Amino acid sequence: MTHQPPLTEPDVLIIGGGPAGLTAAAELADRSAGHIVVVDRENTAGGIPRHSDHTGYGLRDLRRVMTGPAYARHLVDRATRAGAEIRTNTMVTGWADENTLDVTSPDGRYRIRPRALVLATGARERPRTARRVPGDRPHGVYTTGQLQNLVHLHDQPVGKRAVIVGGELVSWSAAVSLREAGCTPALMISRYPKAESYGAFNAAGRTVLRVPVATRSRVTRVLGKGRCRAVEIEHLDTGRRTTVECDTVVFTGDWIPDHELVRAAGIALDEGTLGPLTDTALRTSRPGVFAVGNMLHPVDTADVAALDGKHVAQQVIDHLSGRQQPSEGVRLTVGAPFRWIAPQILRPDDPAPARGRLLLWSDAYIRFPKVTVRQDERLINRRILAWPVAPGRVFRIPSSVLKGISHTGGPVRITVA
Incomplete structure (x- = not known):
């Protein structure tokens, strides 16, 4: 006879204890939505902010600014005080059936069958191997997450001179962490005409951190036996190659959702974000399963992810109360240079998206964008x-640009000039 693992049946299970998941837990518990369980694979909840030891967190959701670790502690404390149960060192390993998940933890293996599920597993940076950067395989090559984990959680040394690959907000975060570890960020490399981060961050990075930026460039090779000793970089316009000495390389940005559970469940994915396809209520294609945070828009700031968690609470409560399944929706699509849009489905009776914003990702810079919305070749808005x-970085547009679309028409296409 096969022994069945123990089964628990909370009202809501939230997978992922970062800003989105913890905020959703706090909101649901505050509103008496039942037994709320958060599971997180790390030994402490809080997500990436736990080891992002610089200020800038909490502006949009908390209306204050704090460091990453303080922000993470605040979110954990708030969810706990509200009555949510947070289980750390707990890994969801797969699906036992359509409504039940297999879990392993220090207490052993068991199963959870919630009435509603919120996926908040976030996103991760692609490592060097996924970016197919050739060369040697020395020590001293990290992603930002690995770097900050070593520096801020384990007090480990990383090197003396570093090259940062990428020019996003997270790239400057990596530069700060390198400085704190006693490692000089010698060069930042961006393939775009200017670093992707906001102008204020780029200016501050150059003047305060004194990090030069090589634009329109890419890393073509990592050099070093044992320990990294240099990288070879190429200018994309001229083809000229140079060698930069360094003992540390940090690959930043280039995000991908942590979507393994979504794929295993057969939940519909968006081909642009590679995260689950969602409507403005943050429902996925499986009834009772919702998704929030940076697995939907890889990647936006932590406070925007947290506001997804706040937004989804009412939608989960509606599901728990037996609200009927939604009607068919209209698909939102994008044209170049946009790569993706989130959310991707608009239904007639659903709320506006979180903060009344649609989130998009672009592969080009446009100083004064003219956003155009069309449906069935008809101009809806400009x-x-x-x-x-x-x-x-995420480009945000007000969802009011969708006013006037037909909910019985074809896909809506959003472009920019």
């Missing part, structure tokens, strides 16, 4: 926005 489109 609006010039005051903020630029830029690669390496």
Whole structure:
């Protein structure tokens, strides 16, 4: 006779204890949504902010600014005080059936069958191997997450001179962590005409951290036997190659959702984000399964991910109360230079997206973007926005640009000029 693992049946299971998951847990517990369980594979909940030891967290969701570790502690404390149960060192290993998940933890193996499930597993940076950068395989090559984990959680040395691959917000975060570890960030490399981060961050990085940026460039080879000793970089326009000495390389950005559970469940994926396809209520294609945070928009700031968690609470409560399944929706699509949009489905009776914003990712810089919305070759809206489109960071547009679309029409296409 086969022994069945023990089964627990909470009202809501949240997978992932980062800003999105913890905020969802706090909101649901505050609103008496039942037994709320958060599981996280790390030994401490809080997500990436736990080891991002610099300020800038909490602006949009908490209306204050704090360091990453303080922000993580605040979110954990709030969820716990509200009555949510947080289980750390707990890994969801797969699906036992359509509604039940297999879990392993220090207490052993068991199963969880919730009435509603919120996926908040976030996103991760692609490592060097996924970016197919050739050369030697020395020590001293990290992603930002690995670097910050070593520096801020384990107090480990990393090297003396580093090259940072990427020019996003997280790239400057890596530069700060390197400085704190006593390692000089000697060069930042971006394939774009200018570093992808906001101008204020780029200016501060150059003047305060004194990090030069090589634009329109890429790493073509990592050199070093045992320990990294240099990287070879190529200018994309001229083809000229140079060698930069360093004992540390940090690959930043180039995000991909942690979507293994989504794929294993057969939940529909968006081909642009590679995360689950969702509507503005953050429902996935499987009834009772919701998704929030940076697995949907890889990757936005922690406070925006947290606001997804706040937004999803009412949608989960509606599901628990037996609200009927939603009607068919209209698909939102994008044209170049946009790579993806989130969310991707608009239904007639659903709420506006979190903060009333649609999130998009671009592969080109446009200073004064003119956003155009069309459906079935019909012009729905055209609006010039005051903020630029830029690669390496999320472009936000008000969801009011969708006013006037037909909910019985074809896909809606959003482009920019």
